[in-house]
Structures are given as structure tokens and as C-alpha cells.
Amino acid sequence: MIYKRRLDRAATLAITFASLSASFSACAEKSNADLAKSLSNPVAALISVPFQYNYDQNIGPDDDGHRSTLNIQPVIPISISEDWNMISRTILPIIGQSDVFPGAGSQTGTGDTVQSVFFSPKEPTASGWIWGLGPVFLLPTGSEDELTADKWGAGPTGVMLRQHGPWTYGGLFNHIVDFAGDDDRSDISSTFIQPFMSYTTPSAVTYTLNSESTFDWENDDSAVPINAIISKVIPIGGQLFSVGGGFRYWAESMDNGPEGLGVRLQLTALFPK
DSSP: OHHHHHHHHHHHHHHHHHHHHHHHHHHHHHHHHHHHHHHTOTTOSOEEEEEEEEEEEEESTTSOEEEEEEEEOOEEEEEOSSSEEEEEEEEEEEEEEESSSTTOOEEEEEOOEEEEEEEEESSOOTTSEEEEEEEEEEEOOOSSGGGOOOEEEEEEEEEEEEEETTEEEEEEEEEEEEEEEOTTSOOOEEEEEEEEEEEEOTTSEEEEEEEOEEEETTTTEEEEEEEEEEEEEEEETTEEEEEEEEEEEEEEOOTTOOOSEEEEEEEEEEEOO
16 A cells, blocks of 8 residues: 555656656747747847858859858847837958959958947837837958958948747848048948848747848949748757858849859857846
8 A cells, every 4th residue: 555655656756747847848948939039030139149151152253253251240239228228230251252353362351340239119019010220330340452341331220020920020221321431442322121031930940031132322233142041049058059051042143243052051149138
């Protein structure tokens, strides 16, 4: 009888432990899915440090150039009042390229930095829209003549999106005009438009489709790459990361710009509050 009671107790404890483990696992998956969905929001209150690698080819007048770009893109939200956040988004490219310019050979170093600052309400609108506005700056941080526009620029930037269930959709834009720099370099009047759409599963896998179009008003030229990316939030050594990759297709390219297919890989360190 005593032995039977002990067995019943042990079975009850095992069932309770299994239930708690399943509950904790479900909570962890939900938390990771929420983080994955936050990554689809450029003005989310989430500190993240993305490392985005891009490979493009068929560059230059003879289409024999290629370029590798590692974009380091820290995103830092700062609470500035009870109702507003300020979000800093930096893009610092590290570039390695070859045969992009005839007779110039290869170059490796930093490119020009794009620094955006968004002011965004902490709560969505009554209809569920999330938005942010602010300034964007172009900083001539390129380490080689071939890797920099050698111009200082500034302009407006903005983002608007909606998250409904597993879906996120919206767009981001900026427009940069130069105001200082090397007078011998080409003037800058450039618009960037990024429509995006993503779907996040309960297991924290996100499927993203976007375009990162650039319109050069000075030279009446444009580039329209279309990106398809799959990513997942996972823990690595106690640290949460989003790991992903995919392809891009240059639907339209500027003169002597990339053509055909390219590759994108990304690793994002997440620091939830």
C-alpha cells in the first residue's frame, strides 16, 4: 500500500514537471516569436545589433566586378518621455570590392555611414498603425576614394507600419541632399524607399519580402533590388540571436551597378529589456 502511494506520488510529480516544462517551453517560444516580430518593426523598443552581409556581382561597365558588404546596424531605442521613444539606427558598411571601376583594382575598407533618428509614439494609433519621423544624416566615413561620396548630407526620414496577427507590413523612406564636402564630387539628391512585408510563425521563424529602392535625382537613375529572407530567433550560448539568409534580385540597376542575383546573410544580437 505504501509502495503504491509512493508510485502515485512519483507519477503525479512527473506529470506536474512535464506540464511545467511544456508551459515554460511554450512561453519561451512565444517570447521568441514576439522578439522576431519586433525585429520586423524598425522603431520597436528593442536594442539590437544586426550584422548584414550582402554579396553582389556583375558590377561595372564590363559586368566583371563584384562587391561584398558587411553592414553593421545597431538600433538603440531611448525613452524620452512617458509617450515617446527616440530610436537611433546606424548603418556602417565595411566593403570589399574588385574590378568595380576600370583599372582601379580592389578596395577594402569602410563606406559612408547613414545615421537615422526616429521619434515615435510608444503606442500605436487607434487603428493600429505604428509610425516614426526624424532626420537622417550621411557621414563621409569612407576609407578609400572609391568607397565614399566624400559628401556630408542630411534630410528627412520616416516609417509607417502595421502589425496584425503574424503579419507586419509597411514602408520606410528617406531623402538625402548634400550640403558640404568635396566640390569635385557629384552632388547628392537621393531618395530611399523600402516597402516591406513579413510573416512570423509561433516558432519564431520570419519570412520577409522587401525592396530597397534608391532614386538618384541628380543623374535620373534608380536601383530596385527585391529581397527574400528567412530568419529565426534562437539562443546561442545564453545570448539570443536572429539568424537568417536569402537572395536578392536586381529588378533594376543604376548604370554600372549590380545585376542579376545577389546573396544576403544576417546575424542579429538581441537585447530585450
